[in-house]
Every structure is written in C-alpha cells, then in structure tokens.
Amino acid sequence: MYRFIQTLLMALFLIAAATPWVRAEEGLRDLVNALGEAKLSNMDEHIEALAKTGDPKVVPILEALGEGNLYARKVDGQVFLTTGSGSKLALTDPVSGESAGEAPKAGLQKVKVNNSVRRAVRTALGSLTLLSQDRNARLKAAKSVLQSPDADALDAIENALAAEKDAEVRALLEQARATTLLVSDRPVEEKKQAVQTLKEWGGGDALSVLSSALGSADEALKSDIEAALVGLEQTQALWAAGQNVWYGLSLGSVLLLAAIGLAITFGVMGIINMAHGEMVMLGAYTTFLVQEVVRNSFPGLFDWSLAIALPLAFLVTGAVGLAMERGVIRFLYGRPLETLLATWGISLILQQSVRTIFGPTNREVGNPSWMSGAFELGGLTITWNRLWIILFALAAFAALLFLLKKTPMGLQMRAVTQNRRMASSMGIRTPWVDALTFALGSGIAGMAGVALSQIDNVSPNLGQGYIIDSFMVVVFGGVGNLWGTLVGAFSLGILNKFLEPYAGAVLGKILVLVLIILFIQKRPRGLFALKGRAVEA
C-alpha cells in the first residue's frame, strides 16, 4: 500500500513538472499550425510570434517556410516540414522533429510565401541564430541582420558581438550594429561613431546605408553623413572604372571564344564560313546532351559535366566540319561568293534540323557549382562563370598558338595556306591538310559553345548572335593573325563596355560598328596586317 502511494505521488510529481514543458510544446504547435491558415498579408505577425518564443525548434520551421517546404495537411490543418519532390512528400513533425511518414501531395496544402514573407523570415532567423554554436549559421545570421536592419534587434546584435570570437563574423556584426544603430533611437554621439564605422567599412553597401540614413537624420548628424558620403563616392567611382574594365575583359573573352575558331577557318584558310555560329550552337547542344545523360545516370558527376562535354564537343563539331569541308567546301575553293552562299545554306539546314530534333525552345544547361555565384575582390564583384570563361578563352588561345607554331601539323597548315603548290610538291597532302584545318577551326568553335552555354541560352538561334561579332573581331584584328584576334577581341570588349554607360546598349553597339567601319577604311587589313609575300599567296 505504502509503495503504491509512493508511486502515485511520484507520478503526480512528474506530471506536474512536465506540464509547463508540454504546454510550451502545445503553444508552439498552435503557432505553427496557425501558419497554415494565415493569409499572406498577416504572415509577418505569425512569424514574429514564432520568433518571440526564442525556441531553437523555430529555426528549422522558419527555414522550411522560407524555402517553401512547409505544408498543411488538408484533413486536419496540421502543419509539417516536408522533404522530397514529386507526387509524395516525406513529412517531419515540426515540434518533435520526428518523421511523420509520407503523404500524397494532393492531400497537402502549401503554406504560401512571397517576397515580404521571405524577408520577414530572414529577419527573424537572423536574430534567432546570432548565438548559434555553428560558425556558418552565425555568419549567415550576421549577414541577414546586416541586410534587413531592425531597431528591435540591436540589443541582440550587441549581445552577440560581446560573445563573438570569430574575426569574420565579428566584422560583419560590427557593420550590422552600425547599420542598425542608424535606424534606432540611440543618442547622436553613438550614431556619429556608427557613421565612422561604416565609412571605414566602405563599399557600395555602406554607401547605400548612409544615403538612406541621410533622409531621416538629425541636423547634427547630417554633416557627418555627407562628409562620409563624399569620400565613399570617390572611392566607389574608382572601383566602378575598374569594374568596367573587368566587364570589358569578360565581354572580350566571349568575343575571343566565338571568333577564335573563325580565325582559323576564315583567318588562316580564307573561307567565308557563315556556318561558324552553328558550330558554336552544336557545341552547346553537346553540352546539353552530356548534362542530360549525367543528370539521369550519374548525378554525382554533374560538376564534371563541362569537362566531359569539352572533348566531345570538339569531336562532334570537328566531325561536322570535316564533313562540310569534304562534302561541299572543297569544290568551292577560290570562289568566295559561292562559299558564302553554300555555308549560309548549311547554317540554315543545321539550325532547322536542331530545331526539329530538340524543339524550338531553350534547353536547360546548368552551371556546375564552381561556376555559380560571385566573390568580392576589393570593390569588384567578380562572377565565377566569367572568370572561368576568361581563363578558358586564354587557355584555348594558347593551345591553338602552340599547335600552329610548334607542331608538325601546324607547320603543314601554315605551309599549305602560304604556298599551296610549293607545299604540295614537298609531299604534303594538301587536301587533307585543308580538311583537318577546317575541322580544327570547327572543333574549337564547338568548344567555345560549351563555354557559351554557361552564359547564354541554348536554342537553335544561339549561333546567329555570334556570327557577326566573330567576323568583326577577325577583320578588325587582322585576317590571318591569331594575335590580332586576341587584341581585337579584348579591345572591342572594353570599348563596348566603356561606351555602354554613356550611350546605352543599343547605341553603344552601333557606335562600335561605326568605329570599326572607319577603322577599316583607314587600315583595310586590320590591326595586325600580315606583311610580305604571304599576303599575295
């Protein structure tokens, strides 16, 4: 009997102890389920209520909400975190964090989010995870409080700052504190210090924070902000010029890639190859096919898909080029007009066949992870894909130069183009050298297509956009001179980018064309004209 009473008492005691905890859990569940019924317009209140609980369980819930992975079950209005895609989703209980089985998508209602909800989520998550154990979570949190300054979060930021050891997170938090201070009702002295912090931080973001603070600032603060702004704007203008040079180099590298194959077929061999753009397109479609296969069969290799596509594109377009030369062009040597018409016809045939096989719409070619996003270098924003394309263009150029100047095959090519009869009498099989040279030019165009598929759309029209630019670069740089193509591409790129801010993209392009026409009038053979007997051959 005594034992029974003891057990009973203990059970009662346990229930009493556990009740507040259970109650808190139920409260959280109610808050989460309320999300399922909330309208987009009052969602931010619900998010705030969730964030106020300070419960670490809220973090994954809000993250799922922001990513659109929160669903309400239609039968009972219970809200779950979900993973997976397709017709069935795996459910996770938001409070206990345990798996709650699977459910068909039709029986679930997505908790709707829009941009303002996502902003609210970002703000809430920022202050919630400032004190997280994980360094990356704190870094992310510091970034988000920096992006959406909220005067209420100021105390939380200062607390986090006091506890923070990591230098990078600390720096971000300092900036966040300064940014947030400016929108809070702290005394002017503190705000003045914040302006100094921001000025030292520099960059476009500081500029934007300060200029938005200027409108609502007190008289005492205004002069400080204005002084800081003047200094910042000057450094920004310098960086902007640097950024423009970078954009010019990047545009130049795209032009170089597009033109480098043509520098062989048109520049070295003298064939007006209107189907050059289609070789670029075929290269891009090869990338698409490779990525399709990789996606379906070897998803782990996705980051390597471009490396796999590169040699394949070279082979595919090289083979097409070889067939073109053997089938059509070799009968037309010395008749430039017929070559022009024939290759133009081939380009239309290639375009329409790709359209028939793959459909007229764009095909998705993904960026591998190492080609996505951007990084900051001083005041410059450099996107990874552009950087890789510049490097690739230069590498392709160097390889081609090596091939032409240092290998027996290159020697034969140059010999044939300079003096066909002499080369022939020295025992070189000139027809095959012609075919291989054309295949080489086409293959390089195909490799350019692999790179261009990363920044442009993969559609049957891809090549058309590049054909005029390519000819422009080759003619401007000087026909028959690879170095001319390099210099021509980069100078046209930079010229274009410096004209664009003043003249606009449309007029800028026209101006570049006019300048080239004038230049060709003055120097018909381009920047680096070949001299000597080679010209007459």
Added chain:
Amino acid sequence: MTIRARVTGAFLAAVLSTTAFNGAFAAEDTIKVGILHSLSGTMAISETTLKDAMLMLIEEQNKMGGLLGKKLEAVVVDPASDWPLFAEKARELISVDKVAAVFGCWTSVSRKSVLPVFEELNSILFYPVQYEGEESQRNVFYTGAAPNQQAIPAVDYLMENDEVERWVLAGTDYVYPRTTNKILEAYLISKGVKPEDIMINYTPFGHSDWQTIVSDIKKFGSAGKKTAVVSTINGDANVPFYKELANQGVKAEDIPVVAFSVGEEELAGLDTGPLVGHLAAWNYFQSVDNPANAKFIETWKAFTKNDKRVTNDPMEAHYIGFNMWLKAVEKAGTTDTDAVLDAMIGISVPNLSGGYSTMMPNHHITKPVLIGEIQADGQFETVWETPGLVVGDEWSDYLPDSKDLISDWRAPMSCGNFNVATGKCGGKGS
C-alpha cells in the same frame, strides 16, 4: 408501337441523318482555319508552341463533331519571323486557301504588317499575345492582355505589397516595351513617383552581355529606397539576364524583377533555383488549380506526347479566342466575316483561370490578372490576383494623345478610335 419505342426510333433516325449529313459534307467541304505562326527564325522559340496548341484545339473540336456539321481543317503556314512575309502569308491564307479565320502573330511588328491585309480582304485575325495597346481594328480580336490587364496591376502590387518607391524599367528596344514603359512612366508619375526614381533602359534583341546593366540595377537599388525592376525584355535575352541576376546575387527579397514576357516556356531553359521569388504578371499560369485547366494540361501533354511540356498564357489566349470564334460562328450560323464580326461581341466563354472571359465591343476581352512568383520547379505560384475580371483598355488613359479615345465596334458607332473630346471618329492610329 409504344411511345418509348417511337422516341427511340426518332432519336435513332435523327442520329443517322446527322451522321449521314456530316459524312456527306466532311468528304467535300471543311471549314478552314489559318495558323500564322513562325516555325523558323528567331520567333520560332515562342510561336511554334502556339501552332501546336491550335492544332490540338482543332483536333479536339473535330472529335466533338466539328463546327456547323463540318470538320475543321488547319492550314499552317510559316512566315519565318520575317515581318513582310507575314503579310504575304496572310494574303495567301485568305485569298488562296479561303480560310474562315486566322489565328496568329506574336510580335507587334508582325501584327502591324498584316493589319492592312485583313482590312483589305475582310477576314478575321485572333491575336493571342499581351501587347502595348493603342490599337483597335475591326478585323482583329485581341485575346492577349492590354497594358491595364498586366503591367499596371503588376506595378500596383509591388507598390502596395513591397512598398517599392524606385523603379527600373528595362526592356528590349522595340515598340511593345517602349509603349508599355511610356504608359508605366506616366502612371508612376501620376502616383507620385519622382522622375529621378525611374531608370529606363533599352537593350537590343538577343542581348547577351548583361553585366553592366545588372550592376547598374544593383547600384540604382542601393540608394536606400526599395527598388524593383519591371522587365519587358523579350525572348532569348531573358535567359542570360536571369543568369546574370543569379550570379551577381540579386535576390528577389531585395530587388524583385517583375516580367511581362517571361512565362513557363521561357523558364524551361533555366535553372530557377536562384530565381525563386522573382515575379511575372499574366492572366493565366499553368499552376492555376481548377478542373478545366487540369484537363487542358493533360490534353496538351498527350497531344505533344511529352510529359514535360508546359502551358502558358498565350496558349490560353488562343484557347479563349478559338472557343469564342466557335461560339460566334454557331450563333451566326455561318463563317461569313461580317456576320461573325457582329456575333463575336458579347460572346462569353470559360477561361482556364476559373472564370468566364467576354468579348467586349472594343475587340478586347475581360480577364483576371494574376501575379506569380517563380518557384524552384520552373512554375509560378500565384501570390495575388485581381478580385474580379479586368476589361482590356485599348487606348491608355495615361498617355496624353490617347486618353480621349475609345473604341466600339457595334453599330451605329463602329469606330476603333472615337474621340470623346471632339465627338468624331478618327484620331491617333486611324
């Protein structure tokens, strides 16, 4: 003979006679429908889908018995994205093939090029794409959105929901973006936006190097006021534009981009993961959840034998236009142009967004306006829609030289550009 047997007998006889009638006519007589969409050249990317959609609609209608007891026959021509060729092909369709109506065109310049042909030969054109307005022609029915059915509600949404104060109007350099931006600029200024808070930028067709413009947008957006981009960028240029936005880290939460020419088709060539939250304004999204739309999508996927094919707004516009035409021909009892033109006005058919669209006297239709956010799966999620239907307004109220104009093609007015200030028919665009 019981009554029941007699009824059955009569019914059978009726069925037999109609089938016989059908059969007799189908062999020698069909109603021809012209399809004037580019199947090659730059616009093939968008227009080929519409050709397929029309073929599907005609096939479905023939399964249900055709029209006026006759089968419909599609006549497909390819104007090859070449504007003068559009006029030639339209002439061929009307005078050689004797089509009863034409469904076609995408770009405004192609529409402008065929207008005189339709006027001269008195035939009917259904134009399915959102356009800049400032036009109302007797022989044309505009089933796409006018600016007040797309651009203005989108701007309103951003102003109310995201409190946007600074605007970038970015477009491709041709008539639709230029007129739309002119209307939007006038509208924004009438709403109290300062001229220095509006940045207008035009780029050539197929522009592929967006680095400078995206970084300009970023800079323009860092002036402390909430900024949004209104994009009338057309066709191929969109993919590199969105890729650059994603790479330079322009997030929808900070600078949302609302597009008027980007639909499910255009997103099909993109990895939309980094673009979640950017917006588009249309009158229809594939993700709209209702039985009519579900059936349409299912038929489309079966027709194209491709499970991944998407539907889009101009397809819905053809769906509405085609059904309106069927109904008007049935009402008129003939495919004769003048009779059908009269019968069209006031015709009301279900649209795919879950309501009814009606042909108004100005040859524009009523539509709901939906704002959708891009999702990671390449679809849009509707985040806002107009409470009711919006009537297409052909002459914008925000442009000084068109605000006094109205259009009414019913007798006795029968005028596409009636000036209410002077009380005369004729004015701009006559």
